[in-house]
Amino acid sequence: MKLIILETYSQASEWAAKYIRNRIVQFGPGPGRFFTLGLPTGLPRDHPESYHSFMWNNFFKHIDISPENVHIMDGNAPDLQAECDAFEEKIKAAGGIELFVGGIGPDGHVAFNEPGSSLVSRTRVKTLAVDTILANARFFDGDLSKVPTMALTVGVGTVMDAREVMILITGAHKAFALYKAIEEGVNHMWTVSAFQQHPNTVFVCDEDATLELRVKTVKYFKGLMLVHNKLVEPLYSMKETGAERSQSKKPYSD
Amino acid sequence: MPSNKSVSDAPIVQFTNCRILRDHRLQREDLWVREGKILNPEKLFFDEKGSADVQLDCKGSIIAPGFIDVQINGGFGVDFSLATDDFKSGIDLVSQKILSHGVTSFCPTLVTSPPSVYHQVLPQISVRNGGAHGAGILGAHLEGPFISREKKGAHPEHCLRTFEAGAFQDLLNTYGSLESVRIVTLAPEMKRSSEVIQELTKRGVCVSLGHSVANLSQAEEAVQHGATFITHLFNAMLPFHHRDPGIVGLLTSDKIPAGRRVFYGMISDGIHTNPAALRIAHRAHPKGLVLVTDAIAGMGLAPGRHTLGQQVVEIDGLNTYIAGTKTLSGSVATMDMCVRHFQEATGCSVETALEAASLHPSQLLGIEHNKGTLNYDSDADFLMLNDRLYVQATYIAGQEVWRQDASGM
Numbered sequence: 001m002k003l004i005i006l007e008t009y010s011q012a013s014e015w016a017a018k019y020i021r022n023r024i025v026q027f028g029p030g031p032g033r034f035f036t037l038g039l040p041t042g043l044p045r046d047h048p049e050s051y052h053s054f055m056w057n058n059f060f061k062h063i064d065i066s067p068e069n070v071h072i073m074d075g076n077a078p079d080l081q082a083e084c085d086a087f088e089e090k091i092k093a094a095g096g097i098e099l100f101v102g103g104i105g106p107d108g109h110v111a112f113n114e115p116g117s118s119l120v121s122r123t124r125v126k127t128l129a130v131d132t133i134l135a136n137a138r139f140f141d142g143d144l145s146k147v148p149t150m151a152l153t154v155g156v157g158t159v160m161d162a163r164e165v166m167i168l169i170t171g172a173h174k175a176f177a178l179y180k181a182i183e184e185g186v187n188h189m190w191t192v193s194a195f196q197q198h199p200n201t202v203f204v205c206d207e208d209a210t211l212e213l214r215v216k217t218v219k220y221f222k223g224l225m226l227v228h229n230k231l232v233e234p235l236y237s238m239k240e241t242g243a244e245r246s247q248s249k250k251p252y253s254d
Numbered sequence: 255m256p257s258n259k260s261v262s263d264a265p266i267v268q269f270t271n272c273r274i275l276r277d278h279r280l281q282r283e284d285l286w287v288r289e290g291k292i293l294n295p296e297k298l299f300f301d302e303k304g305s306a307d308v309q310l311d312c313k314g315s316i317i318a319p320g321f322i323d324v325q326i327n328g329g330f331g332v333d334f335s336l337a338t339d340d341f342k343s344g345i346d347l348v349s350q351k352i353l354s355h356g357v358t359s360f361c362p363t364l365v366t367s368p369p370s371v372y373h374q375v376l377p378q379i380s381v382r383n384g385g386a387h388g389a390g391i392l393g394a395h396l397e398g399p400f401i402s403r404e405k406k407g408a409h410p411e412h413c414l415r416t417f418e419a420g421a422f423q424d425l426l427n428t429y430g431s432l433e434s435v436r437i438v439t440l441a442p443e444m445k446r447s448s449e450v451i452q453e454l455t456k457r458g459v460c461v462s463l464g465h466s467v468a469n470l471s472q473a474e475e476a477v478q479h480g481a482t483f484i485t486h487l488f489n490a491m492l493p494f495h496h497r498d499p500g501i502v503g504l505l506t507s508d509k510i511p512a513g514r515r516v517f518y519g520m521i522s523d524g525i526h527t528n529p530a531a532l533r534i535a536h537r538a539h540p541k542g543l544v545l546v547t548d549a550i551a552g553m554g555l556a557p558g559r560h561t562l563g564q565q566v567v568e569i570d571g572l573n574t575y576i577a578g579t580k581t582l583s584g585s586v587a588t589m590d591m592c593v594r595h596f597q598e599a600t601g602c603s604v605e606t607a608l609e610a611a612s613l614h615p616s617q618l619l620g621i622e623h624n625k626g627t628l629n630y631d632s633d634a635d636f637l638m639l640n641d642r643l644y645v646q647a648t649y650i651a652g653q654e655v656w657r658q659d660a661s662g663m
Binding site: 052053056057060061066067068070072 | 284295296298299300302303304305
């Protein structure tokens, strides 16, 4: 894995954004050649703070994506498991996920794969842990009774199939989960740890998230920042010609 | 980008690179328009899987709802209180010219006139949508003749009337018909005004208090019977007195029926009201302030003599007086001037100044689901303004109906 440590939340966000941008540009997307970006799923549609609103306001309205190329699972579908299975098919049809971007919960979950989720699970209906319900209460005016108790989620196995995985971890409350995820073994109680067995993972975090890691780990990866920063500088643009773009390869492998 | 809309094939226009006035704030958001209405882009994206057909770069402009002028007596040589042969073309001219001031809807106002004038003129005023031909007409504002002799201002004394004898029937006989009438200004201290106010309110006419010597209790009683507006606050009414605030006291009265709001017109041309008085009113009751121009025929023309109904007025700069006197009679300010002056004099936010000319008048007339805001599904009547609040372009139903050209016209 690559562990990228930036000082603050904004710097971590910016590094991640630049990385994703370069990845997309270097992939050379075009008509018929889609860069499939995977994101964790969320809350039911019929709520003003629904995932659809969240994604629209924070992502889709700022970019020029065609609505036909956006696939969000429908939490109001009559047959939820069929909806999940169809989602897996859509991923296959799109050629698989090129890059999956997600965060982790304080309990080390990725997407809604709560502790105890199978590490080979696929997209399915999942009951939510109390921690997750508490964390989501802010979208429902702090009223716990209004927070949904189930969600449709991609499985750990689904994410493991992605060609690359990027996990964003910021804040001291995530520090213990990060420690469990990368310094301890692969364990279904901390589902993010499954990515230790993925060939291409990037963890981007801020200083606060490293508070539970060994000093040695942190120093090692901070020392690699000179090399890691070559992934975000220079910043490529779609307007450049194909030759310039494909020239730069990854400077090293894990 | 191919559009794949399931609801309608009409073209979708996306106005980008702008700040729009929504939810009382200027937000960095795009404005989406389809079929003359403001469109919800999120629903378009997820439900219809649609996208914009045309994208327009607004170069950082402010986009605000179109201004609504509920008190305008004429302009550009046209006097709405004069029953001329070409009255219709006169109203068309004014409605077209005020587009450049940012006004997208208005209420042509008639000052106190003899019944013959009302009978001839009112049938020629019809409620109609705006467009490239001009601003929309919401209905007439009849200011008088049921007003106070002592506070007639520039209104001709010989035309003043009462409805003592027949109450509402007298009023109906005077005006002829209330079909296209939206607002009536009257003095509530007049005998039988309560009945008249109730009748008018029942018929959906907005009753405004003005040109009156009413005390606060009389004004409050009028509000309880249905009055919701005050015509040009401070002017043509008793001055505020600390033991009898008069009509001005309605701004902070505790006798307003629950759920109702009293609105008040302000002519913020720097002349009708001292800026300090404007600030007092604004601070006392900011949500009720409605900017009006009270513009007269001379607006937009060179200084000199013009008519206002049965009177002759003299214009000198921004001052307009009854010829030979110091009695103010209407103004020659334009709506965008009033918005700018209001913002400067009170130091209020740009959002507040813009809402005083758009949201508040639409709330007064009960049309805010359609006009006066940039909410989804509202009529797409809006303006592009620069940071100094000068109108750069006017749109009605999503179509550009006026644009500031390079020569600054």
